[in-house]
Amino acid sequence: MPETTPEERADGSDPGLDRLNKLPEEELRARLAQCLNVDRWVGALVSEAPFPDRAALLASADGHARSITAAEVATALDRHPRIGERATGGGTESTWSRGEQSAFAAGTDDASERVQRVFAHAQREYEDRFGQIYLVCASGRPGHELLADLVGRLSNDRDTELRVVGDELRKIAGLRLVKLLEDA
Numbered sequence: 433m434p435e436t437t438p439e440e441r442a443d444g445s446d447p448g449l450d451r452l453n454k455l456p457e458e459e460l461r462a463r464l465a466q467c468l469n470v471d472r473w474v475g476a477l478v479s480e481a482p483f484p485d486r487a488a489l490l491a492s493a494d495g496h497a498r499s500i501t502a503a504e505v506a507t508a509l510d511r512h513p514r515i516g517e518r519a520t521g522g523g524t525e526s527t528w529s530r531g532e533q534s535a536f537a538a539g540t541d542d543a544s545e546r547v548q549r550v551f552a553h554a555q556r557e558y559e560d561r562f563g564q565i566y567l568v569c570a571s572g573r574p575g576h577e578l579l580a581d582l583v584g585r586l587s588n589d590r591d592t593e594l595r596v597v598g599d600e601l602r603k604i605a606g607l608r609l610v611k612l613l614e615d616a
Contacts, residue, residue, distance in 0.1 A: 446486050448613035453482035463612055468605035469511045470504040473497055486613060493609050497602035502594045506564065508601050514555060514565050515578060516548060547575040554582050561586060562593055569603035 455463065457478060464474045476496045483489040500508070558566045566582055585596060 446613070448615075449483060449486050449489065452489075452613060464609075467493075467608035467612060468497060468601060469508045470497075470500060470601075471507075472504065473500070473605070489613075490606060490609060494602060494606055497598075497605050500598035500601060505594055505597050505601065509564055509567060509597070512565065512567055515568065515570055515582075516551060516555070544575060547579055551575065551579045551582065554579065554586065558582060558586060562590065564597075567597050567600050567604075569600050569607065571604075571607055 452460070452463070460478055460481060461474050464477055468474070473493070473496045477489070477493060480492055483492070555566050566585070568578060568581055570578055585593060588596060
C-alpha cells in the first residue's frame, strides 16, 4: 500500500495542519511570514484560522496572494536572496531558499558554468532595469530554464514585471506553506 499524505489519511487527520492551527497567534504570524513576508497576507490567514483542512488553507493563501501590491512585492523581496546566491542563516526560511535554488546552485546543467556566468550578467541588467532582484519560483527548475525566463522578462514594462513577481511570490508562498505543514 502506498504511503498516504496527511490529507489522504483514512481518519481525516492532518498532523501538520493540526499543529499549525494550535499555534499561538504571534507564532502563527511568524511562521506564515516565512512563507510570504506580506503583513496583509499573513493577517488575512491568521484571521481565518483555524482551517478545517489543508485544501482550505492553501486555497485561501493562494487567493490572498493574488492581490499582492507593488509595495508588498518590495517588502517580500527584502527576504529573498538573488538566484545563485546562497541564503545566509540557519533559520527555516534560509533553509527553504537554499533548497528551492539547489538545482541552479549545484550547476546541474551541462553548460552550468556558462549558464551561471550569462545568468549573472542578465541578473545585473534586470536589477538595473527594474531596481529590484530578479525573483522566480526556482524550485526544481534547471539553470537554463531560469536563464530563459530571466531574459524573457527583461522585455517587460515595470507594471507587467511587478505582476509577474507577485505571481512568483504567490507560487513560492504556496510551496513554502506546504513545507510549513510538513515541518509543523
